[in-house]
Amino acid sequence: MAKRNADAPAASDSGAAPDAQANPLPATYEAALQELESLVSRLDAGQLPLEDLLRQYQRGTELLRFCQGKLEAVEQQIQVFENGEGRPWAGGA
Numbered sequence: 001m002a003k004r005n006a007d008a009p010a011a012s013d014s015g016a017a018p019d020a021q022a023n024p025l026p027a028t029y030e031a032a033l034q035e036l037e038s039l040v041s042r043l044d045a046g047q048l049p050l051e052d053l054l055r056q057y058q059r060g061t062e063l064l065r066f067c068q069g070k071l072e073a074v075e076q077q078i079q080v081f082e083n084g085e086g087r088p089w090a091g092g093a
Helices: 002-022 029-045 050-082
Strands: none
Touching (some): 029 050
């Protein structure tokens, strides 16, 4: 168990931060969705080593949150329009 704890921080230190810096979130919902669909295809293929699988899953989670945030922002704007409050859209969350 001590070995697992020693390995876990090293894997997250070397895997999480550099990936986040090397792969910033896409500029648009469409680009994020396209990357997410590609990532899901790779995950579904089941041919990734375990560490890559974890990194890809992590990236997918980031992309999913990004897409959900964009969709929520659009939904809020639609509600504003439906309520007759025609304010300019700021472009999302």
